Amino acid sequence: MAATLSVNLNAVAMLRNRRDLPWPSVTGLGRIALQAGAQGLTVHPRPDQRHIRFSDLPEIRALIDDEFPHAEFNIEGYPTDDFIALVEKTQPEQVTLVPDDPAQATSDHGWNFHASRELLAPVVKRLKRGGMRVSLFCDPDASAEDLAVARELGADRVEIYTGPYGGCHDDSSKAAKHLKDIEKVGVAARSLGLGVNAGHDLTVDNLPALVRALPDLAEVSIGHGLTADALVHGMAGTVERFLKALGGAQVK
Template identity: 70%
Template structure:
């Protein structure tokens, strides 16, 4: 199985939003990423629009539909009524639900599925009825996977921040990889698909993919955008694709 790459455009949007100017272009860099072989584009529209703006969503949808119809649009966010309406207005191929407080700078934990399953089930059902695959942000906790599956979701996206934080400690990295692997094994046994994201890099992706060969997709923004400043977006996408095990 090939692990696909979805490029998160939030960091690009954050840079654009520093000035009242249309550059760097979110759709322009999204186009370069897709032309470089990215499987899809990810955005996380927050209520204050400090990164992606609501107006970006139909433009990204139009880009994919017109130029890259094989690609996927993945929208992340906390499922407020406004967020759900936004998703339904642009029909993303995948919606990733995260348990963020609107004030959080970035996603930093998964759902407590045992406690929040009743809240999530009707939302998952609504999004799936609209034609979107539903992925739920999850900690690397094998014991939570049964409750995750009971929400009716299609996939879980493992929060890999703790793994990314071990960039200078090989022993700690090995422990985090195994935690992720055990949670992945439990999820797969229940029929769930697997995504992952947060603080993934060219350096740490190969070990993750080796431990979880069934990993369907990684969504990467900060590290990929940082590398794009050095290597350019097209070459950075190729580097990350190779790190995912793709033959280029």
């Protein structure tokens, strides 16, 4: 079964926020993505609301509940008290916890699970008690020991940070090396009973090799590359292209 595609709407929101105007519509483009076959929507509401705004969350929740009840809402973020309250109010199907400093431009590393155990353990427990699946952002070279801690913390999944792999778009030999590391992490995670997600700098060009390396991949969350593609192919056409790539096909 092919991995599911969750469309990250942050880049759409960032473009909207350049003006005090309601377009491009975050929910409108989310609707187009889901109509085209995407299985979920992802957002990362940062404290400064520089892209997704807190007010977007109930609108996206309502869009999924009212029109696409089989789709999933995934909210990413650093587990501050405010973030936890936000997701408990919104009730996404999945919460992806990332170790980002609020000032970071984007997620660029996974958790140090050993060092963050005391922070993460009560948060994971609380979110799971609230009925939400929990995924923890994971480095692409994480060890089996690291992943074992993630499992002990109660995580349902890990999301492998694929930035180094995606960054090798012009160097196939380096990309192959990073892909081997990702494959090792995926195998180790699955052996521990963890589901495997992936995200960051994924494109229609590098997705087929990724899904071959991770045949049990559960979900990819894609924003920047997908939004860039949508400027050329439109949101519906782009979602179709990414779904084809997730099925293992090369896309021209």
